[in-house]
Amino acid sequence: MTIEGGKFLKKRRIERGYKTQEDLTFKCWIPQGQISSYERGDKTPSLETLQILGKALDTSYVEMFEGINVTLPLDLGLQLNIQDQIDTQLLNQLKDIISKILIQRDGTLQARFLELLQQELGAPHATALKEKFKDLMKQTDSMTDRPPTWDEAMQKICRTESLRRFYSIVRRYPSGDYRRDLIDKLKQIQAATDMPLQNNELTNQAIEYSVDNEKLTEKERLMAVDLIRSMRNHQL
Secondary structure, three states, X not given: OOHHHHHHHHHHHHHOOOOOHHHHHHHHOOOHHHHHHHHHOOOOOOHHHHHHHHHHOOOOHHHHHHHOOOOOOHHHHHHHHHHHHHHHHHHHXXXXXXXXXXXXXXXXXXXXXXXXXXXXXXXXXXXXXXXHHHHHHHHHHOOOOOOOOHHHHHHHHHHHXXXXXXXXXXXXXXXXXXXXXXXXXXXXXXXXXXXXXXXOOOOOOOOOOEEOOEEOOHHHHHHHHHHHHHHHHHHO
């Protein structure tokens, strides 16, 4: 890649609010050393890396290629535009799901989302994200007064986490067809959790219940029933 191409990447990074290369690394998981080599013009990013950078820098794939001085054949430019639209939809879908998990505390959606990630990206990835969700929820739960910028901060967190999932997806599955299929899978788990809630009786042993995405044992379920009944009796 030329020095001018590296200057384009650095300029775009700063324009998008990433003051340092480390800031961009934190957002999208591309190692700082790689970003540095790209901005010096020493190395040319792979197609997958350019796509990840494009989403992190809010820049179209075609503009990313043009910015690093790579001339695209017409057919490849059209393919990139199509892939760009698919990946924008995928990123938005990820952000929407993560927002519902962290802000609306949708435990059912979280369980299904983690199960899907375990199938697609492996158990270590799903386990790490589960712990990340717990940490983020604890941080927000500990706030006695939420600052005026809380909603904005949470949206930034959700975007960061969605970009990180996007990084893992692109690295593992470069195929655009797979990403299109993944959008459908994400829509399916979201649609399932958007269905109206049923009024399930806690005393019904045929139904499984969970707390913090961990299934209640029979003993725990009975203890919960006894506690609720006891509290109601005291209120009478």
